[in-house]
Amino acid sequence: MSSATPIVLVHGLPGSSLVWYELAALLAAERRVLVPERAARGADPVEAILAAAERERAVPFVLAGHSEGGLVALRVALERPNAVRALVLAAPPDVGDLRLELDRISCPALVLCGARDRTAPVDGAFELARRLRAPVRTIAAAGHLLVSERAAACAAILVRFLDGIG
Numbered sequence: 001m002s003s004a005t006p007i008v009l010v011h012g013l014p015g016s017s018l019v020w021y022e023l024a025a026l027l028a029a030e031r032r033v034l035v036p037e038r039a040a041r042g043a044d045p046v047e048a049i050l051a052a053a054e055r056e057r058a059v060p061f062v063l064a065g066h067s068e069g070g071l072v073a074l075r076v077a078l079e080r081p082n083a084v085r086a087l088v089l090a091a092p093p094d095v096g097d098l099r100l101e102l103d104r105i106s107c108p109a110l111v112l113c114g115a116r117d118r119t120a121p122v123d124g125a126f127e128l129a130r131r132l133r134a135p136v137r138t139i140a141a142a143g144h145l146l147v148s149e150r151a152a153a154c155a156a157i158l159v160r161f162l163d164g165i166g
Helices: 019-025 044-053 067-077 096-104 122-132 153-163
Strands: 007-010 060-068 084-090 109-114 135-139
Touching: 007 067, 019 153, 044 067, 044 135, 060 067, 067 084, 067 096, 084 096, 084 122, 084 153, 096 122, 109 122, 109 153, 122 135, 135 153
Parallel strands: 007 060, 060 084, 084 109, 109 135
Antiparallel strands: none
């Protein structure tokens, strides 16, 4: 296993970690991958993600969130900036009030979106990317579940992004 920064993959709700199954396997060829299952209710998702990463001695980490998991990823980056080496938001929803705090996020970021996403339209992804000073990568023939629909394309984009940040 390489000494590359580990990556933590956070799924949205409703949903499960299975959305990352194929992509996680592709990324695991080059780095350690953690895919924690989120509880639907109860525990604070930010604390749960941080606890899982700390338990696995995987801090700092690259943090990728899919859909609503992207909101959790943003909150982790805001609340514990030293833990997050880079941020990837896949099919991000409207970030609501977090929009006012995005300028506090200083780590490298990437926004991924599916060209056919009707749940989290591409326009919102471009606005979020602008606020994060991040590139946007749009994947053709992908919808909201782009990380599972087009796992190989997502993996290739993520690997290039991660290679570029060192």
